[in-house]
Amino acid sequence: MATDLRISNISKIYPGCIANDNVSLQFKSGKIYALLGENGAGKSTLVKILSGVISPDNGEVYLNEKNLKLSSPLDAKKNKIGMVFQHFNLFETLSVFENLSIDATEDNKSLRVKINEILKKYNFSIDLDVPVLNLSAGQKQKVEIIRCLLRSPKVLIMDEPTSVLTEQETEELFISLKKFCDEGILIIYITHKLKEVLSLCDEVAVMRKGKVVSVSQTQNEKVETLANKMVGQKLAKIKKKINISKNKDEIFKVKHLNFYSDDPFETNLVNLNFSVKKGECLGIAGISGNGQNELFQILSGEIITPNTSIIFRNKEIAKLNPKQRREYLMAFSPEDRISQAAVPELKIYENVALNNFKSSNFFEKGLVNERKIKEHSKKILSDFSVNTDNVELKSQFLSGGNLQKLILGRELITAPELLICYNPTWGLDVGAINYIHETLIKINDQEKSTILISTDTEELLKLSDRIAVIYKGKLSKIMPSDEVTPEKLGILMGGGSID
């Protein structure tokens, strides 16, 4: 029997963010559907609603025109909606069979028969009696899939299933998914990887900022068209006057930056080499999750990688921590304003004291010099037009834009030679974005350099002198930004190659 899943006008609002804004979509069995979007676009929220983990504020879900009430994961199971999450829900120390028997309804004997049938049918080779911790990520995922198959699902939702898989395992997964699809299971495939969408799925829905922005047949799409839909290419192309000066000194030079992580949710970086000239803005584009986080932390000194050389103003700084790097006049503005760059529970002047460079005398002989910190904070508030002059205010009462101004002010008031920022205008309103863009242009005018890591193509084209794209931890060649078009960036961001 054909399955028809329809979601209608789903909304979910979290304090400070609309995760799903009136989302309506329709899925029919016999096809593989992709749900595409950047991190934070609202995909996961939607999936959690479908699997009963959270309830929407508004909207309905219909399965074969029956209105489903999904108030717990159990309801989803009862209605034959199966779900494989990005993070596995398995007990590592129990065996595969024990894991599968936990929520099974059958007795152990018939369960084993049933599992073996599935293993045979789909050509999975998994030893049922080894502890899960001995399995590879791909095998663990198969265990999760078997758990769903045991309940003969009508709908199977896969949330970012390939983020922890090898190429080989990914291929195997795709073969299985196509098989399930042929058998009439409706498959919804959540991802931010464009190539996978094109090679696996029949139809693709793109989400951005909680809304569905496009639904289309994948055969009509290309990597770059999808990339542009995903990151929201606006056509305005205001550029700053490009400043690729011929003979300026290189102020910052990175050689052999490699990063390898055991954590499958981190991205490995492969041999990054680049340099930044005095007064230049180097833009690093890419869809989020391609290694930007790791790159930022290595550049700021939060992660120290062996055998990397980072030369800044003719000094080797690769082994220094963030505080020491600041002494050499580097400054950092991370992506996460609320839990990394600043602490909301702290007062403004305490947040200012986080950038404790030596000449500040914030802490003399280990003691807090409150007067000095407050004077310094007052100056930041007025110089960077933060809309308060009360340094005792807790930072949580600042709007995103004002908090970002405070952070940039804190980082810039020391007149650093190099500012590294990551998505500096993420989630801000137009006024604040303009202010921050102007500030970033101004520091380049003052012959100070910036590295701008951003997922916002428009911002990059507006501010950068040269641009490179990071994809799966590798950096493309660095291009002068007047030779770059959004289309070219789209291709590179999707893993394609140009010329």
Add this chain to the structure above:
Amino acid sequence: MEDLLIRIEKRNDVPTTLYFFTPFIAIILTIIGGGIIFYALGFNPVEALKFYFITPISNLYGLSELLLKATPLCLIAIGLSFCFKSNNWNIGAEGQLTFGAIVGGGVALLFYNQDGFYILPLIIIAGAIGGMIFALIPAILKTYFNTNEILVSLMLVYVSKLILDYLVVGPWSNPEGFNFPETRQFSDSSRMPLLFEGLRIHAGIFIALAAVLVSWFVLYKTYLGFQIKVSGLSLKTAKYAGFKGKTMILIVFMISGACAGLAGVGEITGPIGQLHRMISPDYGFTAIIVAFLGRLNPFGIIFASLVVSLTYLGAETAQIFLQIPQYTGQVFQGMILFFLLASDYLLFFKIKFQNFSKNELRH
């Protein structure tokens, strides 16, 4: 889809005054809860509560006992506040207390037949170092081997208790003690000076008060205190600011262990005067409640240690006058923590009933 009837939202603005006032609410609720329990057991609740909370401190001896028991609780809780404020969950203070008492007690036994003004300071320092070393075990395992400090510090409690057990029945047992599991009595030079004749309250209380003042200064006026505060609120920020995270973990555990060790030494050189199996009625665990009831604030902790100390005394009086087991003390301690956590939940979150229109929801 049906709308949820109840929604729970985080409150952004919690007034500081209310934050420090909720522990009082928790205490009042505990007293009411205790009254209900007494009533259910067939006692007159007012009478029983009077036996519990008033009788024990209605004379000088009682007041001295109150301070005597509050001393170790306060000292340990002060140490724990360093750990808890920086997101390090040391719950093995009981073990650090025991190990501090073992090391301090060992020194006291070395001098069992000697006199000298230098002996007591030596014992106190030895106890602090003992506690510090014992607290360094979970700290080092956490920083260099990524273990979970909650488990390690908790399990080490039993290790230290077994070491104590072995010592008092084995090598350190009193040769003239008829095989009782206890050591010799310490010499007078190894004992904390008593403050008043006939009362058990001893000079250890000054150590606790000094710890309060020093910890206030360190936590609120120094760079170390600032780093502890930031790390407690956001480890990501601490890393970004370039704080030396590992060193800080070691430091807070050492402070915490030293305080617990001092508390242990205070007990054995104060009221007890020797080593035996039962040197602490779980002060190290109860101090966790004290630390939170005192809002991890040094002066709050003084107050909280007095309240919790009273539950120990009340339980003893209740056992004598009402013939109920003194474990009711633990019931009261549990209730305090329960009500504190419950009022905190209501303090930090608000419960909204969904009877407003959907347009309002968008704000």
